[in-house]
Amino acid sequence: MDAFLTAILSANYLAFTLLIPLAGFFIVTAAPRRSRLPFLYALVSSICAFLAALRLIPPVLAHSSGFTSTIDTPWVESAKIRLHMGVDGISLWLILLTTLLVPIAVWATEKMVHERRKSFFAMLLLFEFGIIGVFSALDLVDFYVFWEIALVPMYLLVGAWGGVNRFKVSVKFFVYTMAGSVLMLGSILYLHSLTGSFDYVDILKAASAGTFSLNARDQTLIFFGLLAAFAVKAPIFPLHTWLPNTYAEAPMPATFLLAAIMSKMGTYGLLRFAITLAPGAAHRFAPWIAVCAVIGIVYGALLALVQTNIKRLLAYSSFSHVGVIVLGIFAFNQQGADGAVYQMLAHGISTGALFLLAGYLQSRRHSVEIADFGGIAVFAPGLAAAFSIALFASIGLPALCNFVGEFLLLQGAALANFDWAIWGALGVILSAAYMLWMYQRVFLGKLNEAIEHFHDLQWRDWVPIVPLILLMVWLGCYSQSFMPSISGATSQLLDNTNMNNQYRVKVDQGVAKIAAIHVPAEVTHVR
């Protein structure tokens, strides 16, 4: 028994976290259609995945940098593709976020989706499998594979269960994303033709050791290939045009996951891969990307201001918030990177909660038009209260989650370029404007005469909301539980980026000295 326990405790929990949703997908697919079993199977397997993911925390906390819980086995030996996955302070929290939100989506599906639920659950679990893979892949081919695996179920969710325009919207979503991701594949293959390796860790090691470096042209090619995929997914202006329609047409649990998790794939990719693999190009083009991000922040916020549909408003708000994260990433400093990761989590939680609550509004009123509501706080004080907390978190009220992230992001942006911070702050201010105005029109004011009665949240509606609200407070008040591990990972990542971009920052007895290191004139390849 002891041996068994030791085996379980020393097992690789990343493998469990990854395989449980996949197993769940097959179990749900095999389950009988007209019963509650698919729901139960989906719920149990997604909760098990969450529990397994919790076990990923201790190793990460024990190692301030580097990857833990690694899986590293050959996959396609003749093509030198390995199954290399691992978790560090960045991916850990994103995986936890994913595994927490999927059970919530499963729970919400039971009430919000009315037909072909079994397939819906199966797709949710397949999506979870893909996303966990994306956040933990350390081989570039694995990363691409999981990236695409996550796309297919989401496409089917939008296309098969979405609103009236779902055909057009889902195809646009797929083709847009596919166009970006095939260019990423091009970058990965190009990098392979130069390095002879697909392994992210190996390539970074070789770059840091100076045995391999890329010239400016190659960096530019690789950077833009990667950027194409990540900028579509995040999205960064002007590649955002798929987003409002997709968010609006998708069924609520899918919108919830799209906004809370899928948009993080883009920002995660930028942070993890784009700025480390092509650091020179990332630095060179940072001002341009910052301009796009700023346009996105302001433009998204202004569009959110004039929306008449709650889902669309939240979609544009999400788009605007992502712009701030992008600013933080391209600030190339500790605050910016920490803020980016922190804000990914905070944004996932707060936006997720808002979409979930919007889903409750929709299932009660069968509409998400703002004009169809008004003064419903009278009937549904619980819903109004929960919505206000999520809303205040989203606009960055201190003591709630987004405040920490946005503070760090703006600080990081200001250190890089003060103008960026001004624009970013403008986005935050505008977010308060459109959010509060929407809240006022939906929940407060005169009661809409068309509404005779409005159910408040029942216990089963509270179940998914409560953990999210608790997390908003936790992340807002006690960032120390998360920050050291995040900083450990981001500082290493920034070291790689900045050092490989000609400059190495040496901290010597508390004094920062910057020593320029020349890039070798001749490009050397590791083969």
Next chain:
Amino acid sequence: MSGSLGDLVPSLADYLRILPEIILTIFGIAVMMLEAVSQGKRTYLGVISLVGIAAALVANVPGLLTGTLPLPETAFHQMIIVDGYAVFFRAIVMGVGFLSILGSLSYLDREESRNGEFYSLILFSLVGQCIMVTAEDLIMVFIGLEISSIATYILAGFLRDDRRNNESALKYFLLGSFATAFLLYGTAWIFGLVGSTNLDVIRKWGGENQSSVIMSVAVALVFVGLAFKVSVAPFQMWAPDVYQGAAAPASGFMSAGPKAAAFAVFFRLFMTSFLPIHDRWAWLVWGCAIGTMFVGNLGALLQTNVKRLLGYSSIAHAGYVMVALASASTIGVSAAMFYLASYAFMNVGAFAVIGYAASRNERFVKIEDLAGLGRRQPAVAALLSIFVFSLIGVPLTGGFAAKFLIFRAALDSHLVWLTILGLANSAIAAYYYLKIIVAIYMRDPDVAAMQLEAPPASLQLALWVSAFGVLLLGIFPSALLQFANSSAASLR
């Protein structure tokens, strides 16, 4: 090649090396004869054909019957060569034949057609394709191509009471013969120059006379002839018409089997005999690859008929394989081999589903006719979506692994722009393939007449085997890839 008569008599070993072809011929003739004498239901003829192909597949395993490892071995005075490459492609074309027959057993019963002839034509066509892929001499290429083509011309017009079938066959025949004439003309030029049609001799000659303009013309002629067979732009016009017109199982067979064989010849010729003058044809292949991908994908965008759509898609896929040829490297060859193997599985599978869903007389071949297939036949719909996602190139399917290998080969040969345009093409392609997915999962069935019976066991088996192949090549590509790598390396 001495003058003594004894040397000219083939040995037993020579015959053993073409054992698969011999087996296929015997079974083909037997099935044709049995068709003439048998009464009533003739499904059993299909089973006999399947046994024949299975036996030929076993005979194809090198060393199993001949004990002649290591490969490669030539036979009949260097007329044919049995190397890893040939064995690989023989397995592909016979696999395509096997799955096509398996998938068409019920189809032919439904259409009340003469089963035996269909099966024997497929067997004869396979003989031709096997000769093509083993050919070490341009004359053998020509003979194999003709055997394969004549059988496929008839296959295209097999349902002879159907006007579309007739149109398809006539188009295929006229254009095909025209193209074969180009190939033969090119062969004649080469013979005039080199004094031999042996591939190895041609290569040596090319190495010594790299600047020969006449050789370039001859290569161009051969290129035209083969480009037609694999539907590479600008010689692709026939493909959509023929695939649309022919019976669905025949289309599936034609788009995978003969094409794979013609590509095998293409690569063998251009990667051995014509490699010394690579500089002269490289730009031609580059341009044709780009043209083919764009013509295929843009043409498919507006199609409403699924068979026609798959016809255009097969053009596009030929373009991707041409990218591998453009890379002109060993890993390019192995990538193309892998591509054609996975394409065989997904395309035969897709056409089998279309033939099944089309109902009697192929009335329902529009994309919207597939509406609601996900609810009417969930298993078939799931299998079709595996094939379609593989055609798009979604990871964990053979289609992705194949595309991945091809573009890796292209980038390793520094073909950056070709890769970017090729990748852009696969994003365009996603648009029209998704129309099929949209129809089967997202639209509701609206035609009352579309009562689909459950798929018969033979068809189900064919579909499951194809889907298994697609996923196997996608998830565990290692084994096949290793074999392709070593075969490709021995090609030089």
